Amino acid sequence: MSDVVISAQSVGKTFGAGADKVTALDGVSVDIFQNEFFTMLGPSGCGKTTLLRLIGGFEQASFGKILLEGQALNDLPPFKRPINTVFQSYALFPHLTVRQNITFGLEMKSVSRSEANARADEMLELVQLAGYGDRVPSQLSGGQQQRIALARALAPAPKVLLLDEPLSALDLKLRKEMQVELKRLQTETGITFVFVTHDQEEALAMSDRIAVMQSGKILQVGAPREIYEHPTHRFVADFIGDSNFLIGDLVDGPNGGRAISFGEGRMIDFTQEVASTKSTDVTVSIRPERLDIVGADSAVANQLAGTVRAVTYFGTDTTYRVDLDGQATVTVRMQNGDGATAQFAEGDRVGVVVPSDAIRVLVD
Known part of the structure; x- marks a missing residue:
């Protein structure tokens, strides 16, 4: 997974002019690789759908370039790009059968009827809906309609499949099932999937890499474990999962390493390499499940x-x-065993143990 399929190079997009001007994307650069499940994650208004629409050709960049395998896409209309899109609304043709929905795009590309039907049957097998070809969309459940929309988009074998929050209309159980199905389809077809969502769990469950976005910028790109375990920005640490934030000073530790001083002799060693020149009032992030609680008289370091x-x-x-x-109030999450009861009660004096490798010093 090393060949770049999509490359966004300093891409910007603005809407309106003058006092009404809105910057949706602010000089975004990112490479998306062949056979990758790549997710753009962020809250509403962060620019993720705008970037997806620029890749698909539904919007034009105000500046910068978008390349497909090294060739500029900026002036190509959507129908000339080897890219398909699955939207939130499945947009199936209600008057056509399932098979006709799948073959519609193929026939528009002058594929013969017999070849298109054979491809449709192949796609129905792929999405595990063989035998459903003669039904109409109204006879399908929401999850089945979602699979047909995927089959239709995959039928022309695009180089890239764009998915704009396609699971948002499904109930929780079906959404989780479709997460597994989407990852299976991406793996089996080898097509690059570019997925947009605001759901952190979806992103962590399916992605090879995640780009976390805020206010038209990409803050961090990395594998799910890297994004979760090693966030670089407070927004990333806060947006993905739960996190505790403390303020301290970077100091030299007693054992020759680095430490965070929280004042009054309270010092915590940590293992992260920090390149920041800032040494005072730095923000650190600590995940609740990485903390432990001991009695106030414990000698644990x-x-x-x-x-x-x-x-x-x-x-x-x-x-x-x-x-x-x-300091601030922190959350500590401790796993329960069989018949577990709370080890500590409200009002108890305790020590919160912070492992050296649990501290992340943030950029901002």
């Missing part, structure tokens, strides 16, 4: 003192809210 403010039982785990002395 790398701990911060505090008082338990709330205890919540969630079945698989128990969440503690701890007011750290001179």
Whole structure:
């Protein structure tokens, strides 16, 4: 997975003019590779759908270039790009059968009727709906309609398939099932999938790489584990999963490494390599599941003192809210065992243990 299929080079997109001018994309650059499930993740208005539409040719860039295998796409209309799109609304033709929906695009490309029908049957096998070719969309469930929309988009064998939040209309159980199906389809076809979503779980579950976007910019690109475990920006750490944020100073640790000082002699060693020149009032991110709680008299290293403010039982785990002395309130998530009961109660003085490799010093 090393050949670049799509390359966005300093791409910008603005809408309106003067006081009404809105910047949807602000000089975005990113490479998307062959046979990759690439996800653009971010809140509404971050620019992810705009970038998807620029790749598909439904919008034109205000500046910058978009390349497909090294060739500029900027002046090519959508129907001349080897790219297909699956939208939120499945846009199936209600008066056509499932097979006719799938073959429609092929016949527009002058593929013979027999060849198009054979390709449709192949696609129905791929999306596990063999035998459904003579039905009409109204006879299908939402999940089945979604699969037919995918089959129609995949039938011409595009180089890239764009997916604009295609699972948002499905219920939770079906959405999870379709996450598995989408990843299977991408793997089996070898087609590059470019997926847009605001759902962090979807992005983590399916993607080879994720681009996290905010305010028209890409803040971080990486594999799901890298994005989750090693966020570089506060927004990334906060948007994907739960995170605790503390403020401290970068100092030299007692063992020759680096540490974060939280004042009053409270110092936590950490292992991350930090290139930032900032040394005071730095923000650190710590995931709740990486923390542990011990009694206030424990001699365990790398701990911060505090008082338990709330205890919540969630079945698989128990969440503690701890007011750290001179710091923010943090969340600690501890896994429950068989017949587990809360080890600490509201009002208890405790130590919150921070593993050295759990601290992430953020860019902002």
